[in-house]
Amino acid sequence: MRSSQRAAVIGSGPNGLAAAVTLARAGVPVTVFEAMDTLGGGARTLSHVAPGVVHDVCSAIHPMALATGFFREFELTKRIGFVIPDASFAHPLDGAAGDRAAVAYRDxxxxxxxxxxxxxxxxxxxxxxxxxxxxxxxxxxxxxxxxxxxxxxxxxxxxxxxxxxxxxxxxxxxxEELAPALVSGxxxxxxxxxxxxxxxxxxxxxxxLAHASGWPVPVGGSQAISDALAADLLAHGGKIELGRTVTNLSELADFDVKLFDTSARGLAEIAGDALPAGYRRRLARFRYGNAAAKVDLVLDGPIPWRDARVAEAPTVHLGGSRAEIAAAERDVARGRHAARPYVLLAQPAAFDEGRNPPGVHAVTSYTHVPRGSTVDVTETVLAQIERFAPGARDRITAVRATTAAELGRENLNYVAGDFSAGQVSVRQLLARPVLAREPWKTPADGVYLCSSSTAPGPGVHGLSGWYAARAALAREYGQTAPALGLGH
Structure with missing residues (x-):
């Protein structure tokens, strides 16, 4: 049954698309507005480092894709392919650990x-x-x-x-050092x-999740997840408008219900006085955390890890011992750039061999930096890779660095480079972005927040969008959540 009340979703990240799919499946006419020319937000795969070579722009490995409620309901594993390695992540060490790595296997x-x-x-x-x-x-x-x-x-x-x-x-x-480092990584x-x-x-x-369903690699890159969501949306009558920036709520006057896959700050800027002053003050108190800076690489072969078992894992945590990682994170919390930072590296080439040309290894990595940083972290990141994989530099054929400030400009949800769309702390897990039983509903009629700035927080899980859409269906349409599987 089609509803006469139209819905707009602002933003096409995984949460925005999850919200749109849920509404469209319930018969709601829904349009997604995306400011960029490509959809997917943090779950996109682009050729932006070297011609003909693709990298994931943010999320690359997806622990939540197999285990969370929305993607299970959506039957994501029947729509796209995943490779699930026996090793979920690895953590190489040196020094007292004797150049060994700790490896988290599914077993x-x-x-x-x-x-x-x-x-x-x-x-x-x-x-x-x-x-x-x-x-x-x-x-x-x-x-x-x-x-x-x-x-x-x-x-x-x-x-x-x-x-x-x-x-x-x-x-x-x-x-010893191996187990605590594995947990800290x-x-x-x-x-x-x-x-x-x-x-x-x-x-x-x-x-x-690493020891249960594993940390899977989506075949073709993270874009495959976004494309599967978009295909389902279109199949159920939804629309997507790319390159469409929404700056004021008045632009959405033709829509009865609006769901914002934006940061809490972005919602406040667009909705303005349509939100009560008290609610705007609470949004203003919502804190953003420190940031990420990226280094994407193209290599002419696999990274030559000193411990060969590290190549068995799609995700690698670099930074040394638990004490070293804690020291690096303290530096960032104090507004400093760590000399030996924590680095998260994804190496999907060995698990998705058809994604790029033979012999080409696309590697994504990021490290933590103070919010708004304009520092190019290429050298410190490469030093950490070389520390555990001597000779890795010699295999690099192309590099692209993205500072935290640039990351925030490329994706407005990542305020000053905070890709979590809000600091993840105990306080802000309870009040994300405000303390409420339904944190997705705002006091403005028909206006909802469905991004990582709301519960349950960051990650490619679609849950914030799913929960927001379910709340909107109940409140605005008097409907329960629809079935999402392929058979419906």
Whole structure:
């Protein structure tokens, strides 16, 4: 049944497309407005480093694509191909660790066996969370946190471990360097001081997925996810307008319902006085975190990792020991550029061989920097790669650096280079962007926020858009969420 109330979605990132698909499936006439000439936001794949070679512009490896509610409902794995390596991520070390790497395999027992003396402690850290993974994901990704957990035992297991790894006693269970470095490498996906509760929570959600469904590589790049969402939207009567920047709510006067896949700041700028003054003040208090700066590479062969097992993982965390990563993150929190920074590197070539020409290895990487930084971090990033892969520089044929300031200009949701669209802290997980049972609904009639600036936060999961669209369907259309699978 088609509705007469039209909806507009501003922004075509994964959350915006998830919202649009949900509305279109319910019979709502929906149009997506995207300021860029390509759709997908942080889930795009472009040739911007060397002719004929494609790189993911932001997200490259997708731990949440197989496990979260929206993509499971959408049956994403039936629409595009994924390669799921046995190794989810790797963390090379040197010095006292003896040039060894820690590797997180989907098999927790194998991971523990290769971690030496700390293997059993690592298994005890993640084991109870894996046993209650559905409850853990519901607690962390189920939308607003202002509710009783559906699985209290999962909440207890996650809470106890988050308190441990987010506090100064985080090393109490470990005796060597491999296991704590492995945990810290995934925790550092959250840009912020370590130890910290938010970082520890990220370590357990993403780490548990590494040992469950794995960290998959989408065949063809992240763009495949966006294209699958867009295809479904168009198939159900939706429209997409590229190169269309919306600067004022008055431009959307023909639409009854508006969903913003923008930062909280972007919503405030576009909606202006249509939002009550009190709500605008609360949005103004919403804090943005520190930033990322990117270095994309083209190589004429694989990275020559000193420990060959690192090549088995699509994601590599560089930065050395737990203490070194914590020191680098402290520098960034204090507004400084770390001399030996944490670097997150994605190397999909060995897992998606048809994406680029034979022999060409496209590598994406980013490091953490103070918000708004204009510093080109190419040399510090290459130094960290070379540290664990001597000779890697000799294989590089092209480089493209993107500063944090440039990242913020390329994608307006990434305020000053903060690709999380808002600092990820305990406070801002509870109030994202405001403290409310339905944080996606604004006080303005028919206006919703559906980006990573709202619950459950950053990541390519589509959940913020899905939850916002479901709230809009209930409030504005009196409908329940539609089925999203291929058979509907």
């Amino acid at each position: 927790l027992a194998r991971t523990a066996t290769e971690l030496g003396r700390d293997g059993a402690a690592y298994a005890r850290l993640y084991g109870p969370i894996l046993q209650r993974l559905e409850g853990t994901l519901d607690l962390a990704l189920g939308g607003a946190l202002l509710r009783w957990p559906r699985d209290p035992l999962a909440a207890i297991a996650l809470g106890a471990r988050t308190l441990e790894q987010g506090s100064p006693v985080w090393n109490a269970r470990f005796r 995934v925790a550092a996906h959250n840009i912020g001081p370590m130890p910290g509760l938010a970082a520890a929570g990220v370590a357990f959600v993403l780490g548990a």
